[in-house]
Amino acid sequence: QKEVEQDPGPLSVPEGAIVSLNCTYSNSAFQYFMWYRQYSRKGPELLMYTYSSGNKEDGRFTAQVDKSSKYISLFIRDSQPSDSATYLCAMTGGHRLAFGKGNQVVVIP
Amino acid sequence: GAVVSQHPSRVICKSGTSVKIECRSLDFQATTMFWYRQFPKQSLMLMATSNEGSKATYEQGVEKDKFLINHASLTLSTLTVTSAHPEDSSFYICSARAGAETSNTGELFFGEGSRLTVL
Numbered sequence: 001q002k003e004v005e006q007d008p009g010p011l012s013v014p015e016g017a018i019v020s021l022n023c024t025y026s027n028s029a030f031q032y033f034m035w036y037r038q039y040s041r042k043g044p045e046l047l048m049y050t051y052s053s054g055n056k057e058d059g060r061f062t063a064q065v066d067k068s069s070k071y072i073s074l075f076i077r078d079s080q081p082s083d084s085a086t087y088l089c090a091m092t093g094g095h096r097l098a099f100g101k102g103n104q105v106v107v108i109p
Numbered sequence: 110g111a112v113v114s115q116h117p118s119r120v121i122c123k124s125g126t127s128v129k130i131e132c133r134s135l136d137f138q139a140t141t142m143f144w145y146r147q148f149p150k151q152s153l154m155l156m157a158t159s160n161e162g163s164k165a166t167y168e169q170g171v172e173k174d175k176f177l178i179n180h181a182s183l184t185l186s187t188l189t190v191t192s193a194h195p196e197d198s199s200f201y202i203c204s205a206r207a208g209a210e211t212s213n214t215g216e217l218f219f220g221e222g223s224r225l226t227v228l
Contacts, residue, residue, distance in 0.1 A: 034217065043115070043202045043222040044153070088153070090217075097143065097217070099153050 003027055006089055006100025015109050019076035021087050023100045026070065029093030033065050035074045036088040038102065044088055048074065079107045112136055113205050115220030122193055123228055129189045130223045132203030138183035139205035144176070147200040147222075159186040193227040200224050 006023045013019055021035075032051055036044035048063040050056045050072075056063045062075040072091070076083055084107045089100040112135040122128050132142055140161050145153040157178050158166045165178035175197075177189040186205075190197055202222040 036219070041200075041222075041224070043219040046218060097155060099155075 003098045004089065004091065004100045006103055008101045008103060010104040010106055012106045012108060013079055015079060015081060015107055017079050017107075019074075019079050019083065019105055019107070021074040021076075021089075021103050021105070023072050023089035023091075024070055025072075025091060025098070027091075027093065027098070028067075028070070030091040030098070032092050033063070033072050034090040035061075035063055036090060037083075038086045038088060040085075047087075076105075079105075081107045081109050083107050113203065113218045113220040115203055115223055117223055118221060119224045119226075121226045121228065124194050125192055127189055127191045128193055128225060129187055130201055130203075130225075132186045132188070132205065132220050134184045134205040134218075137205075139186075140183060142180060142186040142203055142205045143217075144178060144186075144188050145202045145204070147202060153202060156188075161186075190225065193225070195227045198225055198227045 004023055004025045035048045037047050038044040048056060048061055050063050050065050053065050053067040060077045064073040072089060084105060086102040086104045088102045091098055114133045114135050116131045120128055142159040144156045146156055147153050155168050156171045156176060159178045159180040161180045161183050167173045175191055177191060180186040200222050202219055204217050204219045206217050
């Protein structure tokens with residue numbers, strides 16, 4: 001089993017819809033969970049950073065962590081064409097980082 | 110937010126030459142920086158962890174003699190691809206950890222990446 005599983009997509013949604021992304025993981029030592037957005041030919045940009053279980057909201061973005069299920073989610077409300085990108089989940093329990101494969105999202109105007 | 114600058118953004122070189130990529134944290138000190146490779150449609154692959162003032166820690170399967178890492182200061186790490194070959198062509202990305210120097214859980218910020226093409 002891979003350490004972090006993320007469905008690579010692609011995921012196409014109409015503008016204004018809610019985008020729902022998720023990752024599962026196997027290492028119970030992970031405590032810090034991150035979501036990155038990566039546009040084509042650019043480096044990943046940190047979107048959300050969450051510690052342990054719970055929800056975190058920032059504008060149109062909501063990150064959820066359920067450590068008991070080893071499951072994290074990212075929701076994008078009122079999606080815009082500019083949200084079209086690849087979204088990577090990442091997590092760490094200490095020194096080592098683990099990334100998901102990335103989920104390509106396309107928001108159709 | 111914290112900014113990590115990576116240079117050059119694109120480099121084309123001939124096979125057999127060496128290429129140096131710089132990674133700078135512009136408004137914070139980073140005792141730890143990370144170097145990744147990214148192949149098309151794949152996730153980031155951690156190559157090595159760069160620690161200021163000490164030798165880098167390489168991931169399994171990464172040749173340390175081929176990918177030389179120097180973390181000379183708290184704001185600069187360099188990756189040198191020695192004797193580059195076409196199979197080294199890839200997108201190289203660095204990241205730096207912000208936060209307390211003794212903490213390994215600070216937020217992680219990425220550079221824009223460097224696309225290396227070896228002819």
